[in-house]
Amino acid sequence: MTIYDISEKAGVSIATVSRVLNGSARVSPGTRKKVLEVIEACGYAPNASARGMGLRSLRTIGILCADSSDLFLAKAVYYLEQELTANGYESLLCCTGYHQEVRRSYMDLILSKKVDSIILVGSNFIGSTADENQYIREASAQVPIMLLNAACDAPNVYSILCDDAASMYEAATAMLDAGIRDILYLYNSLSYSGRKKLDGFAAAMRDHGVNGYEQLIYRYSGDPQQMRAVTNFVADAAVHSPAFHGVIASEDPLAIGAMKYAAQRGIQIPRDLSVIGYNNSMLASCCTPELTSVDNRLEAQCHQLVQTLLSVLGGEEMPRKSVFSGKLIRRGSTAF
Amino acid sequence: MTIYDISEKAGVSIATVSRVLNGSARVSPGTRKKVLEVIEACGYAPNASARGMGLRSLRTIGILCADSSDLFLAKAVYYLEQELTANGYESLLCCTGYHQEVRRSYMDLILSKKVDSIILVGSNFIGSTADENQYIREASAQVPIMLLNAACDAPNVYSILCDDAASMYEAATAMLDAGIRDILYLYNSLSYSGRKKLDGFAAAMRDHGVNGYEQLIYRYSGDPQQMRAVTNFVADAAVHSPAFHGVIASEDPLAIGAMKYAAQRGIQIPRDLSVIGYNNSMLASCCTPELTSVDNRLEAQCHQLVQTLLSVLGGEEMPRKSVFSGKLIRRGSTAF
DNA sequence: TTGTACGCGTTATCAT
DNA sequence: ATGATAACGCGTACAA
Numbered sequence: 001m002t003i004y005d006i007s008e009k010a011g012v013s014i015a016t017v018s019r020v021l022n023g024s025a026r027v028s029p030g031t032r033k034k035v036l037e038v039i040e041a042c043g044y045a046p047n048a049s050a051r052g053m054g055l056r057s058l059r060t061i062g063i064l065c066a067d068s069s070d071l072f073l074a075k076a077v078y079y080l081e082q083e084l085t086a087n088g089y090e091s092l093l094c095c096t097g098y099h100q101e102v103r104r105s106y107m108d109l110i111l112s113k114k115v116d117s118i119i120l121v122g123s124n125f126i127g128s129t130a131d132e133n134q135y136i137r138e139a140s141a142q143v144p145i146m147l148l149n150a151a152c153d154a155p156n157v158y159s160i161l162c163d164d165a166a167s168m169y170e171a172a173t174a175m176l177d178a179g180i181r182d183i184l185y186l187y188n189s190l191s192y193s194g195r196k197k198l199d200g201f202a203a204a205m206r207d208h209g210v211n212g213y214e215q216l217i218y219r220y221s222g223d224p225q226q227m228r229a230v231t232n233f234v235a236d237a238a239v240h241s242p243a244f245h246g247v248i249a250s251e252d253p254l255a256i257g258a259m260k261y262a263a264q265r266g267i268q269i270p271r272d273l274s275v276i277g278y279n280n281s282m283l284a285s286c287c288t289p290e291l292t293s294v295d296n297r298l299e300a301q302c303h304q305l306v307q308t309l310l311s312v313l314g315g316e317e318m319p320r321k322s323v324f325s326g327k328l329i330r331r332g333s334t335a336f
Numbered sequence: 337m338t339i340y341d342i343s344e345k346a347g348v349s350i351a352t353v354s355r356v357l358n359g360s361a362r363v364s365p366g367t368r369k370k371v372l373e374v375i376e377a378c379g380y381a382p383n384a385s386a387r388g389m390g391l392r393s394l395r396t397i398g399i400l401c402a403d404s405s406d407l408f409l410a411k412a413v414y415y416l417e418q419e420l421t422a423n424g425y426e427s428l429l430c431c432t433g434y435h436q437e438v439r440r441s442y443m444d445l446i447l448s449k450k451v452d453s454i455i456l457v458g459s460n461f462i463g464s465t466a467d468e469n470q471y472i473r474e475a476s477a478q479v480p481i482m483l484l485n486a487a488c489d490a491p492n493v494y495s496i497l498c499d500d501a502a503s504m505y506e507a508a509t510a511m512l513d514a515g516i517r518d519i520l521y522l523y524n525s526l527s528y529s530g531r532k533k534l535d536g537f538a539a540a541m542r543d544h545g546v547n548g549y550e551q552l553i554y555r556y557s558g559d560p561q562q563m564r565a566v567t568n569f570v571a572d573a574a575v576h577s578p579a580f581h582g583v584i585a586s587e588d589p590l591a592i593g594a595m596k597y598a599a600q601r602g603i604q605i606p607r608d609l610s611v612i613g614y615n616n617s618m619l620a621s622c623c624t625p626e627l628t629s630v631d632n633r634l635e636a637q638c639h640q641l642v643q644t645l646l647s648v649l650g651g652e653e654m655p656r657k658s659v660f661s662g663k664l665i666r667r668g669s670t671a672f
Numbered sequence: 673t674t675g676t677a678c679g680c681g682t683t684a685t686c687a688t
Numbered sequence: 689a690t691g692a693t694a695a696c697g698c699g700t701a702c703a704a
Binding site for chain 1: 381387389563599621622
Binding site for chain 4: 340350353355382385386391
């Protein structure tokens with residue numbers, strides 16, 4: 001069933017059918033009605049590949065993320081897909097894993113599919129050196145690149161993110177103000193966002209005159225979804241460290257690990273230990289007591305990202321960087 | 337940069353370039369080498385749309401799921417995408433939500449993109465009447481339809497699933513054998529899989545001569561990710577029901593809700609209450625004590641699904657239904 | 673082994 | 689308002 005079949009059945013030319021299909025104003029109401037009827041009756045739908053050739057666009061956006069089963073990334077992918085679909089775009093999903101080299105080839109692969117743009121979900125796509133981000137600049141020569149929860153200053157690259165440094169500063173300050181100065185900081189990766197969080201934490205500690213806080217900073221480099229490993233890691237860290245009465249984690253799963261460690265040791269939360277997570281994911285309300293966590297406005301970020309993208313594709317000039325403010329959501333794992 | 341540019345630079349015809357591109361054997365090593373060099377130098381990649389027109393395939397698989405941020409579905413989507421990418425296929429992701437009517441239009445939409453197949457992830461795509469599944473039969477006239485965690489008997493429809501009835505029967509039996517006969521059964525939806533689980537539970541109760549078990553069967557019809565609502569629901573159910581010393585849930589989040597209810601009431605797990613979840617998701621190891629849960633072999637299912645799909649696309653005859661056995665993973669929420 | 677020429681289904685540019 | 693027709697980039701019979 002092609003546009004030729006429809007044009008024949010409707011007694012018009014393919015040009016007219018195409019116009020109806022694309023909502024052109026230059027079609028008489030009668031003709032339009034007739035064509036639409038035939039289309040409906042035949043259950044005809046235009047061929048996407050052919051359309052892509054003519055339009056030089058498949059109305060498809062490539063979504064790259066490290067792992068779409070990660071709680072945070074999964075939410076982001078979901079919001080993005082919803083918003084894109086609502087605006088008539090398809091989502092080509094690609095999970096790259098966490099290895100930098102693999103990323104490059106995935107970018108090339110997805111670019112060859114003639115996507116209209118690429119969204120990089122999560123900040124682990126951004127390195128700390130210009131060199132590491134070269135592949136992004138190269139890709140941005142072809143299509144606009146959208147960054148969710150990360151930033152990179154380059155032409156045709158648009159960054160949507162939360163001010164993680166400020167949010168973490170706020171979280172740490174809340175804990176410090178409650179009189180807790182021995183804080184274990186757990187993080188997982190030094191992605192763009194990971195560095196910002198760490199910076200924010202360190203700044204808060206310094207500004208409040210805490211000495212030696214660095215000794216309580218730990219990096220867990222395993223899979224955060226493996227709760228047992230996280231728990232063991234925290235337990236191990238506790239053995240080799242000065243005492244601590246607060247835990248701040250760069251991701252909710254790490255905070256959950258700390259809570260499980262506490263449960264094992266019989267340490268009462270929040271009486272003996274206060275815990276703050278990050279992302280305000282579902283996990284925060286799955287544990288007992290529930291986890292205080294930083295909400296980084298993921299849904300708003302995704303909305304803004306797609307709106308920005310649509311405008312850019314429409315040829316509008318748009319801000320290259322949109323920064324949201326996070327918010328500390330207080331729950332049972334903290335008394336303040 | 338088109339195939340014409342390459343052919344010109346390499347001093348051959350586009351047919352030869354095309355042959356090199358598609359790995360045809362009918363090219364002399366020298367020519368092949370030269371063409372590849374030019375392709376490399378130019379960073380040329382064939383246009384997917386044009387290729388799709390010629391090949392009548394974009395090597396793209398449509399993945400439909402209700403909500404890719406659901407823990408279970410997200411894992412499935414991840415495994416599927418990985419496996420498909422490894423085999424040179426793209427994944428077009430589409431989240432339909434839980435409304436039947438919306439589904440139909442999404443199917444049509446994705447079919448018009450000329451995908452090579454559609455994977456329906458999760459059993460809520462399958463209704464209990466033949467009429468409800470008509471849209472699947474219609475779609476299967478165009479491309480093979482793959483069902484993950486559900487079954488539908490129709491030509492060109494392939495079902496990969498876990499024997500949820502048997503798994504649930506086993507779980508309930510384990511609890512009954514431990515002497516717990518007053519069991520609260522929590523479920524969320526009567527999808528294909530949801531019905532099987534309920535059937536399995538009911539069968540176990542009957543076979544063990546438990547009377548009046550129906551009074552302790554509750555359906556929570558809200559969003560399972562809203563833990564507070566789930567917890568309240570369980571608390572409410574407890575007020576209006578006979579006493580119970582066991583909980584079996586059709587999904588981990590519901591089981592977590594039961595555990596949170598218990599924590600609120602000061603009910604000790606597993607001493608006073610045993611809890612079993614389903615899916616063996618990350619949540620099972622996030623709570624304290626950890627949750628005993630049924631593992632339904634999601635990764636194996638996804639692997640089998642893609643292998644079956646590839647074979648079907650290759651023209652092979654394949655089994656129309658592949659059934660895996662689930663396994664009860666025992667953790668701290670049960671003493672048996 | 674290699675090249676020519678056509679078809680794929682659509683959009684867009686012209687005429688009319 | 690409508691129709692004829694040329695791209696669009698690639699795969700592939702068919703011919704050489």
